Amino acid sequence: MNFIERIKPLVEEIAFKKVEIDEALYTSNLIDSMGTVDLAMMLEEEFNIKIDTRDIIESNFDSVNKLANYIKSRVSE
Numbered sequence: 001m002n003f004i005e006r007i008k009p010l011v012e013e014i015a016f017k018k019v020e021i022d023e024a025l026y027t028s029n030l031i032d033s034m035g036t037v038d039l040a041m042m043l044e045e046e047f048n049i050k051i052d053t054r055d056i057i058e059s060n061f062d063s064v065n066k067l068a069n070y071i072k073s074r075v076s077e
Contacts, residue, residue, distance in 0.1 A: 003068035010042045011064055021064040036061055043067070049074045 004021055011019055014035045025031045031039060039061070040051045049071070060070040 003071050004064055006046060007043070007067050007071065008064050010039060010046065011067070014039045014042075019064060021068075023064070024062055025064075026058050026062045031061075043071060047071055047075055 008019070008021065011025065011031070015025065015030045017030070019025065019030065023030070026036065036056055040056055043049070044051055051074070055070065060066055
């Protein structure tokens with residue numbers, strides 16, 4: 001499963017622009033707090049997982065790559 005290919009379009013939909021896979025999303029304000037919540041809901045639906053609000057942090061959500069690593073860890077549980 002290619003997580004990046006599935007996550008990147010969701011991020012771009014929220015950010016309203018193309019993003020690089022290592023581009024900072026949260027710290028560069030490409031995605032604000034409401035966008036982060038929307039993205040978390042989209043990811044839950046896309047990957048059929050539940051994202052705990054405590055997991056919505058910079059180390060998990062600040063790039064497509066970080067999101068892919070986080071989702072991989074959740075899907076394999």
